[in-house]
Each structure stands twice: as C-alpha cells, then as structure tokens.
Amino acid sequence: MRVLLSTYGSRGDVEPLVALAVRLRELGAEVRVCAPPDEDFARRLAGVGVPLVPVGPSARALTKSGAAPSSLPRRAAELIAGQFETVTAAAEGCDVLVATGMMPAAAGALSVAEKLGIRSVSVTFQQLTLPAPHRPPLAYPGRPFPPEVTDNRVLWDLDARSVNALFGEALNTNRASFGLPPVDDVRDYVVGDRPWLATDPALDPWRETPDLDVVQTGAWTLPDERPLPADLVAFLDAGTPPVYVGFGSMPMGAAEDAAQVAIEAIRAQGRRALVGRGWADLALIDGQDDCFAVGEANHQALFGRVAAVVHHGGAGTTTTATRAGAPQVVVPQATDQPYWAARVADLGIGVAHDGPAPAFESLSAALRTALTPEVRVRAREVAATVRTDGTTVAAKLLLDMVGQEGAPRSG
Secondary structure, eight states, X not given: OEEEEXXXXXXXXXXXXXXXXXXXXXXXXXXXXXXXXXXXXXXXXHHTTOOEEEOSSOHHHHHHTOOOGGGHHHHHXXXXXXXXXXXXXXXXXXXXXXXXXSHHHHHHHHHHHHHHTOEEEEEESSGGGSOOTXXXXXXXXXXXXXXXXXXXXXXXXXXXXXXXXXXXXXXXXXXXXTTOOOXXXXXXXXXXXXXXEOSOTTTSOOOOBTTBOOEEOOOOOOOOOOOOOHHHHHHHHTSSOOEEEOOTTOOOTTHHHHHHHHHHHHHHTTOOEEEEOTTTTOOOSSOOTTEEEEOSOOHHHHHTTSSEEEEOOOHHHHHHHHHHTOOEEEOXXXXXXXXXXXXXXXXXXXXXXSXXXXXHHHHHHHHHHHTSHHHHHHHHHHHTTOOSOHHHHHHHHHHHHHHSOSOSBOO
C-alpha cells in the first residue's frame, strides 16, 4: 500500500503526520509526506526516514509575515495552485491520500485525489471546523460575524459563505484546468460526510451530530525516544522542577516582553524557568542560573520533569502536556487555542489565561493556581485516561479502506 499524507500549516499540522507515517511503515506501507519546506519539518521527517515532498512557501515565514487579512484570498490561491502542481506528482501510484492542514490546501489535495481516482480521507486535529449545531464556528480574520446573529446554524451558514468567498474562485479555477466540475460548497467538500477527528476523546470529546459521521481515532502521537540534550539534563538535575514556558509556532510579536513577563512571574512563585525558544525566538532576560533556554527537544520526556507548562494551547502541545500529567497554564493566541485553554480549565488540569498577552499579575495568578497540589493530582489522574493508540487506529482504517471496493472518497 502506498499512502500520501498531505498538509500545509505549522508544526502542529506536521507532527501528527510524522507519527502516522511511522506507524504505517511499521505495517508495511510506503509513505511520503507533502508539507511546507521548512528546515525543521524536513529534519524531523528525515529523522524517521520518511520522504518529504516540499509544497508551498515556508510556513514559518508566512506565519511571521503578519500579512493583512485582505491578502488571504491571494495567499490561498497560491497554496491551492501549489497543491495541484506538487501533490499531483507526489500522489501518482498511491492508493490513498490523507488531507489535512489549512482548508484551501486540503481542498486542493482532495481535488487531486478526485482527479487521480484514488481514495482520500479528510482529517482535522481540532473539531472546531466541523459544523455542529451546539457551538458556533470560528470567524476568519477580517470577516467577523454580525454581533446580532446568535443562532449557531445561521452562523455556520455564514461560515460556509466566507469559505466560498475566500477560496472558491481559486479552487474552481484550478479544478477547471484539471477537467473537474466546480465545487459549490468548499467547506462541505473538504469536511465530507465522514471526516476523521484525530484528537483524544478524554481531552476533546466529540458530541454526535445528525449531519456528520465523525470518526475519532485518538491523537496521532509518536513515542519519542530522543534523549534530552546533556546541558538541559544538567539544568533539570541542578534543582527543583522548573516551569516551562514556550509558544510553539506562534510568532508572539512582543517576544522580549513575553519572555520577561513569564520569567518574572515564574520567579515570583519561587520556581526556576525553562524557556522554549520556538518560532517567537524567546530568549533569557539575564544571566542568572535559575533560567535556561532550549530549542528543539523531546517534549514527552521534558514535560514529565517540569512543575508546570505555560504554552499557547496548540492541539499537540496540549495533548503532550496532558499525557505527561503536567499542570498547564494556557495563554491562547489564535484560532482553536481558546478552545484548548477552556478544555484544560474544564478538566481541572490547569488554567486558561484570559487573553493572549499575559501581564505579570495575570500570569502570576494563573501559576499560583496551576502549581497547587490539587491541580497536580488532577493532572496525573487525567493523564492516565489519555489513549496512546491513535496512529494504530488510523493506520488500520486506511488499510481497511484500501482493501475495500467502492467510492474513492471516505471523508
């Protein structure tokens, strides 16, 4: 079986595909991954022996560019065109295509699978893009919903119109060049009738809806056997467990201020600080030996050795911290991150910070709560319920799909 895993997005969109790729190869499949050409993605995939087919511009550069919302249709058109060009070549000879990441990129990849007549499945790593009558959709930048509209079904209709306005013309232009019919509803085309939700049911329970047959596989994580760097181990061994702070792929415009606030708030709790540089390039604020800065590291091993994790609320980081039993302070920056912050608070395993720019007082208050023995105990209880078989479930579903006769599209 030959499988193409296709995405465009940040580290949180790529890392789950690394995990699934490894599991598929263990089951005898040939796997390649289409993803942005960023060096850290290429290095990560090379480390597990999975070929990367680079597509589109650097995701890190695009994230840090601060482009205006008005440029979204143009950037989406470029992403879609890149998908048609690159994914078409990469998917030749494949039996199934897995599409995820930004919606316009997923729409392009699924169109390629349709053209080539191969099976495909649409996957999301957070449920907020799946239409559900019990909650509203996320608004796209520059396209807020009318404040007087509160009916969720109406809001989902408005969301579909926004998606069509942003991505429909570019998608259908490329589809026409491939001899494919136009898509009337881009969002419904990407979601399909049976999308996969690759999140943990304890952390992210899916509530059944009448219009979607959602397959929740569990989160796609890879057991990380990489040793922690020697200098990091030395810092961890030199004192009490530190508080980790990092914002992953978030650019954090005022990175210097964010680092200073975080370090001072951590010190105010009598704790040492461990700063994850991330795409924001967070750095230390002085030369004191109670702080340490770390780049790429094994979070599975690291989070098991810290007193708490302060982070942005990406799906991957939230899941890793939850599995490690580490209390969390989530400082959401955008998109689905407020949702993950709320889930952490609802489960009692940490604190949802109010707003994306923490002040010394607000972060100190959140840390005081997160560092209590009660939260630590609860975090360990929830950690024991988190599943570890997500990639196995997904890989076996793909194997079954290829073995079945019938329509090419699963999602």
